[in-house]
Amino acid sequence: MEAVIHPTYFPNIVHFWTIVNADSVYFEVCDNYQKQSFRNRTEIYGANGKLALTVPVTFSQKNRQLYKDVKIANDAQWQVQHLKSLQSAYSMSPFFEFYIDDLMPIFELKFHYILDLNLKCFELISDAIQLNVNPINTSTFEKKPIGITDFRAITKRNFKVDSIKPYTQVFTEKHGFIPNLSILDVLFNEGPNTELYLKQQQLSLI
Template sequence: MTLLQPTYFSPIIQYVAIANSKEIIFEVEDNFQKQTYRNRCYINTADGKHSLTVPFQHSKGIKQKTKDIKIDYKDDWHKIQLKTLETAYSSSPFFEFYVDDLQPIFKKRSTYLLDLNLKCHQFVMDCLQLEVSTSKTTEYHKEFDFLDARSLAIAKPEKVFNLEHYFQVFNSNHGFISNLSILDLLFMEGPNALNYLESQKINF
């Protein structure tokens, strides 16, 4: 059993944990924290590592639970991000294979960040053809009796994971970039992505 944060198109290391778990529990009762993958992911572009961030409505200094965070659609970030993904990955081997199922996530607005992240997760699980028993927390606990992998949601300071190299679109520009969004692995490896995730032996 593994405890994880629902994050936005999660980093690859989070799906290493999921692919190697029989059961996962999503933390939904915690307080929202900035500088995490809750509302951001990193992709590979011609200019290098690039952040995609979901803007949210601020609460003026009042602590909010992650599940209560509302997305801000004041700017058309969702349209911009979809175009950015198309520009970055249109030449990747499997982008066209997944893009039709990806587009509704950006085109159908989610009110809450948690709902968006769970949609992203379901999209990824469908792409991987992976079934893992999943539940949500009903109360917050600082400590957890099983594998607590909530720290994988921390984006800054960035942790280094020695993931196995796979070919990336811009390898010739700036070499291999580890632990990008799971989208990078899907677009590059397609159906082999699950084999890759299951083969990684990482200490969390």
């Protein structure tokens, strides 16, 4: 299966499940940016339940912009806030200390465009779970791609999947299992078992 999907900020489980089960992957980088999506947002498991981490961007819905042209509003100090949130949420997880240093470029480097940040997120997570996938960036936008399975709807925040296999999360005893969080939640809790966990999912998204 060939799949086209958006690169997002620390993608969720369904996003990575799609990638590990595809024969080849295309990253959609030629469409218009859309708000209310996971392109600049990820969700983790905090002490009080689901916690959204949003990268602020400079964007106006009135003037359409290409995804690759949308800039990050770096004056908001979002990197400091997101790192503190991850430390608070996952410092007690089994593999946080093992992986966090590998992810630090996201919080230390200055990214000007949200697309560049998201591509770096994918690169670092792929290295961490030793995923051998080399996505190809699209060169044109196709509303209905031919011969390629379209998974771009996964990026929408209202996309729901209920059949995700549970795993042990840091705050499971407080709030129960929360499905389809950021891949970081799996990585910090499952560690080297992350890729196997993804491949064991039995999901139907089409």
